[in-house]
Amino acid sequence: MKFSRIIASTGEWLSGDGPHRNIVVSSRVRLARNLHEKPFPGWAKKAERLDVMRLVKDAVENLPEMADSYSENLEALSPLEKQVLVERHLISREHAAKGVGSAVVMNSPQTLSVMINEEDHLRMQAICCGLQLDMVFGMINRVDSELENLLEYAFDPTLGYLTACPTNVGTGMRASAMLHLPGLVMSDQINKIVNSVNKIGLAVRGLHGEGTEAIGNLFQVSNQTTLGETEAEIIGRLNRVIEQVLEHEQNARALLANRKSITLHDQIGRAYGILSHAYSMSSKEALNLLSIIKLGVDLGVFPEPCRFPVDELFIETQPAHLQKGAETQKMSADERDSLRAAIIRAKLSSVKEPDIAHLQAQTEDPAEEKHDE
Amino acid sequence: MQCDVCQSKEATVFLTQIVEGKMQKVNLCEACSKEKGVNDPTGFALADLLMGLGAAQEIEKTSSSLKCQVCGFTQADFKKTGRLGCSACYAVFTDGLSGMLKNMHKGTTHTGKAPAALQERRAQGEKLRALHDNLHQAVVAEEYERAADLRDQIRRIEAVP
Numbered sequence A: 001m002k003f004s005r006i007i008a009s010t011g012e013w014l015s016g017d018g019p020h021r022n023i024v025v026s027s028r029v030r031l032a033r034n035l036h037e038k039p040f041p042g043w044a045k046k047a048e049r050l051d052v053m054r055l056v057k058d059a060v061e062n063l064p065e066m067a068d069s070y071s072e073n074l075e076a077l078s079p080l081e082k083q084v085l086v087e088r089h090l091i092s093r094e095h096a097a098k099g100v101g102s103a104v105v106m107n108s109p110q111t112l113s114v115m116i117n118e119e120d121h122l123r124m125q126a127i128c129c130g131l132q133l134d135m136v137f138g139m140i141n142r143v144d145s146e147l148e149n150l151l152e153y154a155f156d157p158t159l160g161y162l163t164a165c166p167t168n169v170g171t172g173m174r175a176s177a178m179l180h181l182p183g184l185v186m187s188d189q190i191n192k193i194v195n196s197v198n199k200i201g202l203a204v205r206g207l208h209g210e211g212t213e214a215i216g217n218l219f220q221v222s223n224q225t226t227l228g229e230t231e232a233e234i235i236g237r238l239n240r241v242i243e244q245v246l247e248h249e250q251n252a253r254a255l256l257a258n259r260k261s262i263t264l265h266d267q268i269g270r271a272y273g274i275l276s277h278a279y280s281m282s283s284k285e286a287l288n289l290l291s292i293i294k295l296g297v298d299l300g301v302f303p304e305p306c307r308f309p310v311d312e313l314f315i316e317t318q319p320a321h322l323q324k325g326a327e328t329q330k331m332s333a334d335e336r337d338s339l340r341a342a343i344i345r346a347k348l349s350s351v352k353e354p355d356i357a358h359l360q361a362q363t364e365d366p367a368e369e370k371h372d373e
Numbered sequence B: 001m002q003c004d005v006c007q008s009k010e011a012t013v014f015l016t017q018i019v020e021g022k023m024q025k026v027n028l029c030e031a032c033s034k035e036k037g038v039n040d041p042t043g044f045a046l047a048d049l050l051m052g053l054g055a056a057q058e059i060e061k062t063s064s065s066l067k068c069q070v071c072g073f074t075q076a077d078f079k080k081t082g083r084l085g086c087s088a089c090y091a092v093f094t095d096g097l098s099g100m101l102k103n104m105h106k107g108t109t110h111t112g113k114a115p116a117a118l119q120e121r122r123a124q125g126e127k128l129r130a131l132h133d134n135l136h137q138a139v140v141a142e143e144y145e146r147a148a149d150l151r152d153q154i155r156r157i158e159a160v161p
Helices: A003-008 A046-061 A079-087 A133-150 A182-186 A190-199 A231-259 A261-277 A283-298 A304-316 A319-326 A333-348 A356-363 A366-372 B030-035 B046-061 B075-081 B094-104 B116-140 B144-159
Strands: A024-033 A069-073 A103-107 A112-116 A122-129 A173-180 A202-205 A218-223 B013-019 B022-028
Touching (some): A003 A079, A024 A133, A173 A283, A182 A231, A182 A283, A202 A231, A304 A333, A319 A333
Antiparallel strands (some): A024 A122, A103 A112, A112 A122, B013 B022
């Protein structure tokens, strides 16, 4: 499979459907595995890394799940191509920084990807849209069970799967969900939620994981610990917490619509106005405004068919995707900003003005009023 | 008080976080606190920061010059990177690691998935142990017929590579 085919299709996790699709953008489960007594990638010499890569890549490419796969050594990818994969969450930022001795293998729907010689010999992940962590775990678990017959894993009966960083030892599993939480941000409740989620041993992070900023009102919730609980227990805990956060987000949205309807209408109207008339826009501004439009779709201010084009813009306006679409090798930040604005304008031209009357009709519902008292 | 990260400047930011009833503390200087994103509550978990620091100190407290025979990794390397050299390092640095893992995780023993082949071996090991116990009892009780039967069972299992 060619890289151009990866670029052409958006990947199932963006275009597909799943439970709580409005708020839960995607569910992802990652497993870290290593080979018995082989030095971890960060400590291995180049020749050792290459040996491990050949061994692992061969095993992964021959899996039935990878029948129609894209497989490439990282040194063969341009910085731009790597960045495209990062923006799609198919490889990590750390992996994109690697070169000779590292590789990536992914299936054609872009739901499974295996990073070879990232921090661990194997980092395999499954990603799908909506809240379906159990299903996603099932997918990657099958891949893992097939690989354990072909490769000798580093496993200790007491400590479980052994990983380069002690924070991943045990199950080696990181399960996470990407949540879109504009309601909690606009009502200033997000810090409270983030703090309480942190207190129960789960991590909340920005768009691209550890140490990244939360832009576009997107937050990643994931398990912090990997030892002492089964995979099912970790995912169960995560599911319960996410469902709570969803409920809070829905309440926050209802409350905004009822009590701060003018602020809400104003924000949606402004976001629409700026996005459809701007001629230069940074990626951060774009994501923040698109987030408000997405909220508008959820609230019925924009018709449902607008959902997919808006969701697509979240990816298409990222720096590497922009440049890839333009097919020029180097662009200045100014050029990117103006191209970004043009792409957004073009796409939004098919989206009608926000139907604020629809929102007002909802908030004037007498049943809601009573509930409000 | 010195900054826990750079170990050079005066610490002015004092953080305490309670995660699942365990208290974690860290002292940072102005520059390091900014760099680690302490001001941004959404992108910051004290536990992540402490992992790199505490881990290495914990190891240092244990015996002085450990070195992994398989990959040549030393505790100085661990202090520098916060990562281990290979899977065998877990056994080499076990003393320092066990305390650290206790603080880091929910438990100290893996209860999740295990490779199927290993699970089989584990189950077989337990079965063998039980048979040996029974054999011993049978011999003590002078039930030689039962003992012979048990001995044959053990041989059958051990014959399979």
